Amino acid sequence: AQSVAQPEDQVNVAEGNPLTVKCTYSVSGNPYLFWYVQYPNRGLQFLLKYITGDNLVKGSYGFEAEFNKSQTSFHLKKPSALVSDSALYFCAVRYDSWGKFQFGAGTQVVVTP
Amino acid sequence: DTGVSQDPRHKITKRGQNVTFRCDPISEHNRLYWYRQTLGQGPEFLTYFQNEAQLEKSRLLSDRFSAERPKGSFSTLEIQRTEQGDSAMYLCASSYDRDRGPELFFGEGSRLTVL
Numbered sequence: 001a002q003s004v005a006q007p008e009d010q011v012n013v014a015e016g017n018p019l020t021v022k023c024t025y026s027v028s029g030n031p032y033l034f035w036y037v038q039y040p041n042r043g044l045q046f047l048l049k050y051i052t053g054d055n056l057v058k059g060s061y062g063f064e065a066e067f068n069k070s071q072t073s074f075h076l077k078k079p080s081a082l083v084s085d086s087a088l089y090f091c092a093v094r095y096d097s098w099g100k101f102q103f104g105a106g107t108q109v110v111v112t113p
Numbered sequence: 114d115t116g117v118s119q120d121p122r123h124k125i126t127k128r129g130q131n132v133t134f135r136c137d138p139i140s141e142h143n144r145l146y147w148y149r150q151t152l153g154q155g156p157e158f159l160t161y162f163q164n165e166a167q168l169e170k171s172r173l174l175s176d177r178f179s180a181e182r183p184k185g186s187f188s189t190l191e192i193q194r195t196e197q198g199d200s201a202m203y204l205c206a207s208s209y210d211r212d213r214g215p216e217l218f219f220g221e222g223s224r225l226t227v228l
Contacts, residue, residue, distance in 0.1 A: 044206075099168055105155045106155050
């Protein structure tokens with residue numbers, strides 16, 4: 001069974017509008033949840049993570065994400081998107097008993113001027 | 114601050130040849146991971162080390178793949194008798210497990226093209 005799902009292959013948004021990228025995870029122990037961004041032909045860059053505590057976490061470049069245990073979701077948000085936010089975004093999960101990180105299939109974000 | 118470095122960045126080889134990739138993690142990091150990523154897909158877990166011990170290996174890693182991390186520092190990923198299906202980006206990442214839930218730091222990747 002897939003541990004993390006990103007239901008949208010692509011998200012299109014106009015510059016200045018709110019951006020949301022969805023992620024859901026399978027329930028199995030205590031999840032550690034992460035968001036990464038990837039630009040073409042580059043490695044992945046860490047944006048933010050949820051380990052414990054406040055359900056709303058803030059990260060780099062104005063991004064934030066909300067952990068929702070009842071809906072097993074960890075959606076990435078940005079109040080006002082920039083053209084430079086256009087990239088591939090990955091959600092990842094790691095469980096207490098795991099060493100490995102499981103990544104979603106990715107969501108391509110396209111921000112138009 | 115030196116990040117994770119991978120070498121070579123690009124490798125083109127003919128089917129049946131052996132290739133080796135090297136990863137130098139962030140110096141104080143005790144965990145090192147290898148992932149494979151094909152175009153438009155998420156990274157797929159291959160294997161990871163804690164210090165020099167290889168703790169987990171994916172079923173994706175056939176007998177043609179081997180990874181080592183001698184002395185718990187740099188790591189190598191070798192692919193023997195390459196096949197066209199091995200063409201992908203090979204990503205290395207490291208972390209330091211001093212806290213719960215440390216994030217991974219990725220290198221820029223090594224892109225393999227098998228002709």
